[in-house]
Amino acid sequence: xxxFQFKFETVLKVKEKKEEQLKRELLKLHKxxxxxxxxxxxxxxxxxxxxxxxxxxxxxxxxxxxxxxQYLNLLRKQIDDTNKKIQELQNQIDNKRExxxxxxxxxxxxERLKTxxxxxxxxxxxxxxxxxxxxxxxxxxxxxxxxxx
Numbered sequence: 001x002x003x004f005q006f007k008f009e010t011v012l013k014v015k016e017k018k019e020e021q022l023k024r025e026l027l028k029l030h031k032x033x034x035x036x037x038x039x040x041x042x043x044x045x046x047x048x049x050x051x052x053x054x055x056x057x058x059x060x061x062x063x064x065x066x067x068x069x070q071y072l073n074l075l076r077k078q079i080d081d082t083n084k085k086i087q088e089l090q091n092q093i094d095n096k097r098e099x100x101x102x103x104x105x106x107x108x109x110x111e112r113l114k115t116x117x118x119x120x121x122x123x124x125x126x127x128x129x130x131x132x133x134x135x136x137x138x139x140x141x142x143x144x145x146x147x148x149x
Contacts, residue, residue, distance in 0.1 A: 015107040033089040
């Protein structure tokens with residue numbers, strides 16, 4: 001009998017590749033989100049440092065106070081922008097995660113189908129082997145009976 005061949009093997013391979021690609025994209029989004037969190041932390045540290053410098057008693061002239069306030073406003077805007085980027089990335093991550101789950105379900109469907117076909121194939125192989133063994137046993141028995149007469 002011929003070797004087992006799953007008729008949807010190419011579809012299964014495509015589903016596996018699609019799932020892997022989506023997983024890689026999800027990891028990239030997680031990396032981008034992590035990088036944005038790092039940027040956010042640096043901006044917050046800078047803001048804290050500037051706030052401490054501004055509140056120190058060494059800064060007394062108006063021009064320096066204006067500079068500090070403008071710089072703090074810029075840092076606040078950067079914090080807001082970074083938070084928005086993080087939220088956008090989180091939305092993209094959620095969407096991509098759903099895509100990965102869907103692709104995984106599709107792949108598993110074909111894997112179950114392959115398992116089902118393989119089990120059916122194995123049952124046929126075992127049945128055929130049993131028929132051959134039965135035929136051999138019958139022939140052997142018949143030859144023994146013929147020699148006894």
